Amino acid sequence: MTEPLFDKVAIIGLGLIGSSMARGIKKRGLAATVIGYDGSPDVRTRSRDLGFCDAIAETAEEAVTDASLVVLAVPVGAMREAAQSIASHLAEGAIVTDVGSVKTAVVRQVGEVLPDQALFVPGHPVAGTEYSGPEAGFAELFEGRWFVVTPCEQSTAEGVEAVSCLWRELGSTVEQMTPEHHDIVLAMTSHVPHLIAYNIVGTAAELETVTQSEVIKFSAGGFRDFTRIASSDPVMWRDVFLNNKEAVLEVLGRFSEDLAALQRLVRWDDGQALQDHFTRARAVRHRIVEAGQDTADADFGRSHGHDD
Amino acid sequence: MTEPLFDKVAIIGLGLIGSSMARGIKKRGLAATVIGYDGSPDVRTRSRDLGFCDAIAETAEEAVTDASLVVLAVPVGAMREAAQSIASHLAEGAIVTDVGSVKTAVVRQVGEVLPDQALFVPGHPVAGTEYSGPEAGFAELFEGRWFVVTPCEQSTAEGVEAVSCLWRELGSTVEQMTPEHHDIVLAMTSHVPHLIAYNIVGTAAELETVTQSEVIKFSAGGFRDFTRIASSDPVMWRDVFLNNKEAVLEVLGRFSEDLAALQRLVRWDDGQALQDHFTRARAVRHRIVEAGQDTADADFGRSHGHDD
Numbered sequence: 001m002t003e004p005l006f007d008k009v010a011i012i013g014l015g016l017i018g019s020s021m022a023r024g025i026k027k028r029g030l031a032a033t034v035i036g037y038d039g040s041p042d043v044r045t046r047s048r049d050l051g052f053c054d055a056i057a058e059t060a061e062e063a064v065t066d067a068s069l070v071v072l073a074v075p076v077g078a079m080r081e082a083a084q085s086i087a088s089h090l091a092e093g094a095i096v097t098d099v100g101s102v103k104t105a106v107v108r109q110v111g112e113v114l115p116d117q118a119l120f121v122p123g124h125p126v127a128g129t130e131y132s133g134p135e136a137g138f139a140e141l142f143e144g145r146w147f148v149v150t151p152c153e154q155s156t157a158e159g160v161e162a163v164s165c166l167w168r169e170l171g172s173t174v175e176q177m178t179p180e181h182h183d184i185v186l187a188m189t190s191h192v193p194h195l196i197a198y199n200i201v202g203t204a205a206e207l208e209t210v211t212q213s214e215v216i217k218f219s220a221g222g223f224r225d226f227t228r229i230a231s232s233d234p235v236m237w238r239d240v241f242l243n244n245k246e247a248v249l250e251v252l253g254r255f256s257e258d259l260a261a262l263q264r265l266v267r268w269d270d271g272q273a274l275q276d277h278f279t280r281a282r283a284v285r286h287r288i289v290e291a292g293q294d295t296a297d298a299d300f301g302r303s304h305g306h307d308d
Numbered sequence: 309m310t311e312p313l314f315d316k317v318a319i320i321g322l323g324l325i326g327s328s329m330a331r332g333i334k335k336r337g338l339a340a341t342v343i344g345y346d347g348s349p350d351v352r353t354r355s356r357d358l359g360f361c362d363a364i365a366e367t368a369e370e371a372v373t374d375a376s377l378v379v380l381a382v383p384v385g386a387m388r389e390a391a392q393s394i395a396s397h398l399a400e401g402a403i404v405t406d407v408g409s410v411k412t413a414v415v416r417q418v419g420e421v422l423p424d425q426a427l428f429v430p431g432h433p434v435a436g437t438e439y440s441g442p443e444a445g446f447a448e449l450f451e452g453r454w455f456v457v458t459p460c461e462q463s464t465a466e467g468v469e470a471v472s473c474l475w476r477e478l479g480s481t482v483e484q485m486t487p488e489h490h491d492i493v494l495a496m497t498s499h500v501p502h503l504i505a506y507n508i509v510g511t512a513a514e515l516e517t518v519t520q521s522e523v524i525k526f527s528a529g530g531f532r533d534f535t536r537i538a539s540s541d542p543v544m545w546r547d548v549f550l551n552n553k554e555a556v557l558e559v560l561g562r563f564s565e566d567l568a569a570l571q572r573l574v575r576w577d578d579g580q581a582l583q584d585h586f587t588r589a590r591a592v593r594h595r596i597v598e599a600g601q602d603t604a605d606a607d608f609g610r611s612h613g614h615d616d
Contacts, residue, residue, distance in 0.1 A: 077579075101529075126529050130593070146525055175525070188511075188518045190529025196504060197530070199570050201589040203563045204496055214493045215592075216599045217454055217483070221409075221434050221498025222505075222537050224602045229530050231593035234586035241574045241582055252571055255511045256564070262507050263560055266549045271385075274549055278542035281509040284523075285438070285539035291524045294532045 005166055006031040010067035012060055012082050014038040014047045015233070016128060017099050018073030019137030022052045024170045027139040037063035038134075039074070039082075047134045060085040067091060069166070072098035072110070077239035080109040087114055097121045097163045101186060101236070103179035105243035107152045120154040121163040123147060124182065125172060126190070132233040143171030144292060150179040187247035191240055192255060195248065197230040198237070313474055314339040318375035320368055320390050322346040322355045323541070324436060325407050326381030327445030331360045332478045335447040345371035346442075347382070347390075355442045368393040375399060377474070380406035380418070385547035388417040395421055405429045405471045409494060409544070411487035413551035415460040428462040429471040431455060432490065433480060434498070440541040451479030452600060458487040495555035499548055500563060503556065505538040506545070 009031040011018045015038075022034050036053035037060050038044050048056045057063035064070050064086045074082045079100055090096065096118060100106040107122050114120055127145035129136065147167035151160050164174040177185070204215045204223060215223065241248055265273045288294050317339040319326045323346075330342050344361035345368050346352050356364045365371035372378050372394045382390045387408055398404065404426060408414040415430050422428055435453035437444065455475035459468050472482040485493070512523045512531065523531065549556055573581045596602050 126526050128529070145528055148526075185518050185522045185526055186529060188515055189523055189526040189531040193508060193530035193534055195570060195574075196508060196567070197533075198586055198589045199567045200501060200504060200563060201592050202570070202585060203559070203566045205588065205592060206566070207496055207559070207562060210493050210496045212595075215497055216595050216601060218434050218456075218493055218497040219596050219599075219601045220453055221436070221494060222501035223497040224596050225505075225533055225537050226501055227589070227593040227596055228602070229533050230586070230589040232586075232590075234583050234590060237586050238579050238583040242577055242579050245574055245577070248574060249571065251511070251515070252567075252574075254515060255508060256567065258511045258514070259504070259507045259560075259564065262503060262510070263557065266503075266553055266556060266560075269550055269553070271546050271550050275542050275546040277510060278506055278538070278540075278545050280513065281506045281535070281538040282540075282542060284509050284513060285535040287520075287524050288527050288532050288535055291527075293524060293527045294536070 004030055004032045005162070005169065006069045008033045008035065008067045009069045009071065010063040011036045011053070011071045011073055012063060012086065013073035014043050014134045015073065016132050016136045016141075017125065018071065019047065019050070019052055019134040020139065020141040021071060021073065021099075021170070023137055023139040024142060026052065028169055030166060030169050031069070035063045035067065039078075043134055050134055052134070052137065061089045064089050064094070065091070068094055069162070070094055070096045072096065072100070075236045075239045076100045076102045076106060076243045079106050080113055083110040084113045087118070090115070090118060093119070095119045095121055095159045095162055097123055099123065099125055101190065101240050102244040103150045103182045107150070107179045111152060111154055114154065118154060119156055119159045120152060121149065121159045122152055122155075122179065123149045123163060123167070124186070125167065127172070128232070130228050130231045132236070140171065142167065145172050147172040147174050148182050149174055149176050150182050151176065152179065183244050183247045184250070187244055187251045191244055191248050192251045194229055194232065194237055195241065195252065196255070197226040200226050201230045312338055312340045313470070313477065314377045316341045316343065316375045317377045317379065318371040319344045319361070319379045319381055320371060320394065321381035322351050322442045323381065324440050324444045325433065326379065327355065327358070327360055327442040328447065328449040329379060329381065329407075329478070331445055331447040332450060334360065336477055338474060338477050339377070343371045343375065347386075351442055358442055360442070360445070369397045372397050372402070373399070376402055377470070378402055378404045380404065380408070383544045383547045384408045384410045384414060384551045387414050388421055391418040392421045395423055395426070398423070398426060401427070403427045403429055403467045403470055405431055407431065407433055409498065409548050410552040411458045411490045415458070415487045419460060419462055422462065426462060427464055427467045428460060429457065429467045430460055430463075430487065431457045431471055431475070432494070433475065434494075435480070436540070438536055438539045440544070448479065450475065453480050455480040455482045456490050457482055457484050458490050459484065460487065491552050491555045492558070495552055495559045499552055499556050500559045502537055502540065502545055503549065503560065504563070505534040508534050509538045
């Protein structure tokens with residue numbers, strides 16, 4: 001980069017996504033200055049020690065002062081409050097964006113509290129690991145991933161382009177959707193899979209006939225794959241389900257219908273139909289690997305020096 | 309090893325598990341000779357080219373002649389036929405073992421066709437990848453994994469010990485259970501997780517509101533983790549569900565009850581209960597990592613030179 005895209009970027013919320021953005025922006029020189037803020041004093045201290053921002057502000061107000069781009073990187077349920085805390089301190093012409101996994105609710109909640117003249121470009125980087133907190137972030141998290149921009153009434157074409165440009169520089173491919181369509185797509189590809197994973201882990205924990213020790217020991221048979229995604233941040237996921245309720249319940253309804261049908265195939269010993277179903281599922285996997293959204297040696301971004 | 313455990317080992321079925329056993333036995337010198345056989349002429353040719361056995365027999369009869377250990381490494385639904393094909397050719401004192409993911413049905417089916425004096429030690433290595441076929445095998449597949457031995461009426465203490473010793477040498481830890489208990493433990497830790505994964509992939513394929521292209525693109529949000537285990541061998545899994553029907557339906561019933569309860573928490577906006585549930589699930593994940601059944605950089609054995 002010969003010239004930074006933004007003069008000052010403020011990142012509100014320094015968890016996995018916020019801290020990865022800060023690292024990526026610094027690494028690629030996309031902003032002259034990156035200022036971070038987190039509501040937790042402990043996270044602020046750890047972030048200061050980690051040093052991935054030029055400075056960590058003690059208040060959200062201080063962080064956003066003179067910022068040309070403000071990123072709200074807090075759980076979906078905390079977006080309204082975060083937007084409220086910065087609303088009256090935004091610089092003239094500042095762009096506000098977010099990274100929430102739910103868009104319709106965020107557009108409504110953030111839109112309500114930002115001043116009328118504010119420029120808001122909602123978006124969602126479809127990337128993550130099962131880790132959380134500022135230590136978990138890394139500059140390459142968004143490389144080869146998708147960023148969904150979901151323009152709303154408070155967006156402008158220039159704002160959408162500026163935010164899209166940032167994400168392309170961070171390594172993502174940008175796709176535009178309505179907030180509503182985003183929410184049903186993500187309910188299918190992310191939210192319901194997480195709920196299912198959380199659920200099966202709960203079932204295993206409560207089954208009387210199998211001990212916990214046995215569940216742990218024999219988890220390599222498949223169960224551990226579910227525990228991985230069921231170990232993502234509980235607060236973030238609570239907020240996703242509370243804020244994308246309709247789409248989640250819609251997809252979950254379909255899942256349950258399909259499961260009843262599959263269950264019936266097992267009960268009726270319909271081997272051919274089971275085999276056909278499994279063969280089709282395998283083909284979907286091949287398409288995901290071909291599309292570069294996973295690899296044979298997939299590590300979900302985990303080969304970046306995490307400890308568990 | 310100064311002395312091999314077995315003189316001649318015959319492996320019937322040269323897929324992921326059978327070919328990995330052959331490689332592991334050869335690598336560690338656990339047998340003087342390893343002879344392989346597979347019902348598919350194509351798999352026999354590929355196995356011969358891969359060279360992981362001392363020889364590939366053209367018939368099961370030829371493979372087991374003079375073998376002191378015979379391993380049945382075919383899908384659960386093919387166990388009876390495989391046992392039948394070797395029944396009258398077993399050497400005096402030969403031990404027959406298997407690697408089926410279901411034990412009650414295999415004990416019954418294999419037990420019925422083996423001669424009365426045959427020594428049968430059923431077992432199940434809880435290890436695997438989503439790959440199949442002789443190319444997918446590798447000698448280290450069983451290292452750090454569990455092997456469940458499920459003695460039946462046709463087992464002897466010496467036979468159980470000989471088979472257990474082999475698996476310990478292949479790197480596994482051996483646990484003994486009844487076939488019935490094995491089947492409920494594995495229904496929970498492996499079979500139902502696979503059925504759930506197959507099901508959600510099916511739901512995604514049939515949802516009208518989300519395109520297939522969108523499912524593929526945004527799969528990094530969680531869905532791809534399910535497609536991974538839903539890409540395991542369809543025939544093997546068909547046989548698992550047909551042969552462990554009762555335990556699978558029992559666990560599936562519990563899963564569905566639990567899912568209905570979780571769904572209700574979403575519908576009722578019960579954020580605290582959702583967060584508590586997710587926090588408990590996260591703790592299970594930590595125990596699995598602590599128990600060495602997964603790692604932060606888990607690759608499910610995939611870092612052993614596979615292509616997809």
